[in-house]
Structure formats: C-alpha cells, structure tokens
Amino acid sequence: AQSVTQPDARVTVSEGASLQLRCKYSSSVTPYLFWYVQYPRQGLQLLLKYYSGDPVVQGVNGFEAEFSKSNSSFHLRKASVHWSDSAVYFCAVSSYRGSALGRLHFGAGTQLIVIP
Amino acid sequence: EAAVTQSPRSKVAVTGGKVTLSCHQTNNHDYMYWYRQDTGHGLRLIHYSYVADSTEKGDIPDGYKASRPSQENFSLILELASLSQTAVYFCASRQGNTGQLYFGEGSKLTVL
Numbered sequence: 001a002q003s004v005t006q007p008d009a010r011v012t013v014s015e016g017a018s019l020q021l022r023c024k025y026s027s028s029v030t031p032y033l034f035w036y037v038q039y040p041r042q043g044l045q046l047l048l049k050y051y052s053g054d055p056v057v058q059g060v061n062g063f064e065a066e067f068s069k070s071n072s073s074f075h076l077r078k079a080s081v082h083w084s085d086s087a088v089y090f091c092a093v094s095s096y097r098g099s100a101l102g103r104l105h106f107g108a109g110t111q112l113i114v115i116p
Numbered sequence: 117e118a119a120v121t122q123s124p125r126s127k128v129a130v131t132g133g134k135v136t137l138s139c140h141q142t143n144n145h146d147y148m149y150w151y152r153q154d155t156g157h158g159l160r161l162i163h164y165s166y167v168a169d170s171t172e173k174g175d176i177p178d179g180y181k182a183s184r185p186s187q188e189n190f191s192l193i194l195e196l197a198s199l200s201q202t203a204v205y206f207c208a209s210r211q212g213n214t215g216q217l218y219f220g221e222g223s224k225l226t227v228l
Contacts, residue, residue, distance in 0.1 A: 004158070032215050043120070043206055043219030044159075051215070090158055094215060102147050102210045102217055103174065106158030 002027040002095045006107035014115050015083050021076040021110045023091030033074040034092040034104065035065055044090060050074065061085070086114045119143060122207050122220040129227050135194040137223045139207030147210040148190040149174075149217065150182060152203045159206060165190055166212075197227045 005024045013019055025031060032051050036044040048059025055067040065076045074091060088111050092104040119142045129135045141148065147166050151159040161174030163182035171182040179201060181193040194201055204224050208217040 009156075034215065036217075041221070043208075043221045044217070045219070046216050049215060092158075101215045102149055102164065102208070103161055104159070104217065105175075106160070108156060108158045 002031060002093050002105050004091050004093050004105050004107035006089075006091055006110050008110050009108065010111045010113065012113045012115060013081055016080050019076075019078045019081045019085075019112070021089050021091075021112065023074045023076065023107060025072055025074060025091070025093045027072075027093060027095045029095050030069065031093045031095045032101070033065075033067060034094075035059065035063070035074075035076050036090045036092060036106075038088045038090065038109070040087075047076070047089075081112075081114050083114045083116045086112055088112070120207055120209050120218050120220040122205075122223045124223060125221065126224045127226070129194075129197045129225065131198060131227055133197050135197050135201075135225065135227075137192040137194075137205055137207075137225070139190045139192075139220060140188055141190075141207075141209040141218075142188065143209055143211075143218065144187070145209035145218070146187070146212050148184065149208045149210070150180075150190070150192045151206045151208065152176065153206060153222070154203050162192065162205075194225075197225075199227050201225065202227045 003026045035047040088109045091107040149164040150162045165171045165184040183191045204222045207220040
C-alpha cells in the first residue's frame with residue numbers, strides 16, 4: 001500500500017521569504033515522487049519529479065525538492081517566493097511501473113498564501 | 117504543450133440521473149485517466165486506460181463506468197448519479213515513457 005501525507009493544510013509566507021512544504025510518503029518500494037501545483041480554476045501542472053539518482057531535483061520556477069529515503073520524505077523548497085506562487089501544491093507518489101505508472105496517490109494538498 | 121480538454125466544465129445533475137463527462141486529448145498519448153477531487157482532499161483515481169476499447173479500474177471505481185472509443189477520447193459515465201458523487205473530476209493523459217500527467221481543467225459536478 002502507498003500513501004502520502006501533507007501535514008500542513010495551509011502555509012502563509014511573505015513575499016521574498018523562503019518556503020518549505022512538507023511531504024511524507026509510505027511505500028513498500030522506492031517510489032516515483034511528484035509535486036504538482038494547482039492554480040485557481042485550473043488543472044494540475046507538474047512542478048518536478050524524482051525517479052532515482054541525485055536526491056535533490058530541480059523544477060520549474062525555482063522550485064526544488066529533496067528525496068530522503070531514511071525519512072520517507074520529499075519536501076518542496078523555494079528560496080524566495082513570489083505572490084504568483086500562491087496556489088495549492090500536491091505531493092504524489094507512484095509505486096507502480098510500466099502501464100500502471102500513472103496510478104498516482106495524492107496528498108490532500110497544501111494551500112500556499114503569499115502575502116505581498 | 118499537452119492539451120487535454122474536458123466537457124462540460126460544470127454540470128448540475130439530479131439524483132438517479134445519468135451523467136457523462138467527456139475528455140479529449142490531442143497529444144497522441146496512449147494513457148488516459150479520470151481522477152476525482154473532493155474539497156480538502158487530494159485526487160483519487162477512478163478509471164484509466166492505456167489503449168482504445170479497453171479500460172481499467174482505479175482505486176475508487178464503484179458507481180462509475182469508463183469508455184475509451186478512440187485514442188483521443190475518454191469518457192466517465194455515472195449511470196445513477198448520487199449525492200456523494202458531487203466533486204470536481206479531472207481527466208489526464210500520459211506518454212508511455214514518462215510518469216508526467218497532463219491534466220484538463222476539470223469538470224465540476226453537483227448532484228442535487
């Protein structure tokens with residue numbers, strides 16, 4: 001079984017501050033990990049993904065995430081947030097391979113509010 | 117850029133009625149998915165398909181049917197809509213060699 005926990009339902013930060021959104025996963029095998037972002041009234045868009053290798057992965061718009069097998073975590077970070085980063089962020093995991101790779105398990109999401 | 121379009125974008129249905137949500141992709145992707153999003157929760161997989169004329173059950177298939185008549189089109193069918201099926205439904209597509217999903221903008225379904 002696999003599951004994803006995003007412990008923070010809402011995070012509020014000031015523009016220009018650094019950001020960390022937390023994600024913990026449970027999986028019987030090393031999973032594929034994803035962060036998606038959902039802007040208001042839009043579908044989800046991929047920020048970054050981790051399959052293997054370097055545990056720090058870079059994504060779009062200055063976002064990065066670090067995979068930790070020992071902590072079962074995949075936290076999202078950004079050095080300096082902009083007001084346009086306000087959105088809902090979802091962590092997702094897939095323990096499947098091949099044709100079932102797109103079977104993702106999503107966390108409940110973290111709403112990020114950036115105060116100008 | 118991947119393009120996944122859903123219709124209708126919003127629908128109000130009556131309990132016991134039939135609802136069909138449609139999805140069309142123009143990216144030549146083999147895989148298509150239907151996810152459901154409830155307020156305050158993450159997305160959950162209902163059905164998916166990796167080839168035309170074939171569908172697979174996801175994690176919450178009860179009360180839903182799916183149809184993939186062609187590579188481009190994937191429909192979600194609620195034969196007898198219920199109040200508990202009020203949600204936002206997202207369609208997504210994927211290329212076979214990558215885990216990235218491309219999502220549509222969602223279809224908001226309200227069952228009264």
